[in-house]
Amino acid sequence: MTQAVTTQHHEPVENTSTGLNSRKLLMWAFLGSDVMFFGAFIATYLVYRGKSLVGPYPDEILNIPVTSVSTFVLLMSSLAMVLGLHYVKEGNRGKATLWILMVVVLGAVFMGFQFVEFREFAHEGLTPRTNIFGTTFFILTGIHGAHVTIGVIWMAFLAYSSHTGKLRPDNALDLEIAGLYWHFVDIVWIVIFTVIYLISATDGAPAGVERVIHG
Amino acid sequence: MANLWQKFTKYDGNGWWNLPHSASNDPNPPHENPIGGSWLSNIIRTVTHGGVSHAGPGFYWLVGLFLAIITLLEVWLFGVEGLGGWYIPILLGLSALKFVGVVAFFMHLRFDHRMFTYVFASSMIVGILIFSILLFLLEFGHQPPN
Numbered sequence: 001m002t003q004a005v006t007t008q009h010h011e012p013v014e015n016t017s018t019g020l021n022s023r024k025l026l027m028w029a030f031l032g033s034d035v036m037f038f039g040a041f042i043a044t045y046l047v048y049r050g051k052s053l054v055g056p057y058p059d060e061i062l063n064i065p066v067t068s069v070s071t072f073v074l075l076m077s078s079l080a081m082v083l084g085l086h087y088v089k090e091g092n093r094g095k096a097t098l099w100i101l102m103v104v105v106l107g108a109v110f111m112g113f114q115f116v117e118f119r120e121f122a123h124e125g126l127t128p129r130t131n132i133f134g135t136t137f138f139i140l141t142g143i144h145g146a147h148v149t150i151g152v153i154w155m156a157f158l159a160y161s162s163h164t165g166k167l168r169p170d171n172a173l174d175l176e177i178a179g180l181y182w183h184f185v186d187i188v189w190i191v192i193f194t195v196i197y198l199i200s201a202t203d204g205a206p207a208g209v210e211r212v213i214h215g
Numbered sequence: 216m217a218n219l220w221q222k223f224t225k226y227d228g229n230g231w232w233n234l235p236h237s238a239s240n241d242p243n244p245p246h247e248n249p250i251g252g253s254w255l256s257n258i259i260r261t262v263t264h265g266g267v268s269h270a271g272p273g274f275y276w277l278v279g280l281f282l283a284i285i286t287l288l289e290v291w292l293f294g295v296e297g298l299g300g301w302y303i304p305i306l307l308g309l310s311a312l313k314f315v316g317v318v319a320f321f322m323h324l325r326f327d328h329r330m331f332t333y334v335f336a337s338s339m340i341v342g343i344l345i346f347s348i349l350l351f352l353l354e355f356g357h358q359p360p361n
Contacts, residue, residue: 081321086275
């Protein structure tokens with residue numbers, strides 16, 4: 001059981017053994033475990049990078065300009081998230097709801113980009129079963145997409161709470177914890193965009209393997 | 216112009232760098248870290264923990280702009296030829312900058328209690344170790360004996 005008291009700076013001090021809010025500490029611990037989770041999948045992608053024996057290969061299929069736009073969208077959703085939290089703490093319900101809704105919209109747009117990308121890849125002949133690139137790519141980006149989906153649903157509930165006045169400065173921690181999750185999803189994508197897209201986009205068939213033209 | 220800048224970057228009459236100490240910092244003695252009071256610990260403390268409360272919207276917009284510019288730079292570098300062996304280290308460096316920007320400012324780690332930094336940083340270290348060991352084992356573990 002924890003209790004919160006307010007100091008002269010209006011910051012709550014939790015009556016726990018650490019002096020910290022247990023839910024927030026739990027979220028940080030969860031994010032720490034998720035770092036290892038994603039780290040394992042990114043390492044697996046890198047281990048099998050350039051080892052697909054059949055195409056399509058990354059240089060035939062990855063679309064950097066389109067993914068750059070979706071990356072920008074996700075980055076801006078993080079900005080919207082932090083502004084939403086700021087206005088909740090300030091007690092400005094209208095602006096808070098607007099920015100949290102913006103997070104939902106931008107997150108949904110990112111998911112839309114990913115859906116279109118996956119459909120395009122399937123159309124080009126790349127599925128999780130096509131080659132080792134497809135397997136490692138779809139598992140990594142798919143799990144990230146699942147995280148984004150959970151985040152969007154969570155944010156939609158919080159946007160509704162803000163709209164109805166249930167999300168107030170005194171329980172802004174609910175949004176702060178959700179925000180930590182959302183920003184984490186963003187930083188994972190920062191790494192994925194660099195490693196999977198920008199660094200691997202020129203990978204073709206391995207030496208000694210004949211490239212088959214798809215179409 | 217100077218007033219406009221002050222209004223944009225400051226919140227509630229305080230500079231974002233000089234906002235009052237968060238109450239949750241109180242149980243944490245000053246200079247408490249594994250390295251002590253060395254110049255390195257000062258750098259770590261400056262980067263990871265400001266001991267100040269959260270910033271204003273203007274500052275967050277600046278961080279957002281910074282992240283957007285780095286993303287643009289990354290995409291531009293993708294089209295630049297002749298970087299050779301520098302391409303991957305530069306991209307990883309820019310990616311790390313964005314990572315730190317989001318974690319430190321959007322996730323408020325820069326302004327929050329040091330314990331959260333320790334929890335996340337220790338997980339990052341273990342995560343990077345797992346990452347490196349996995350890469351090493353899977354890359355060299357299947358080599359047939361000579």
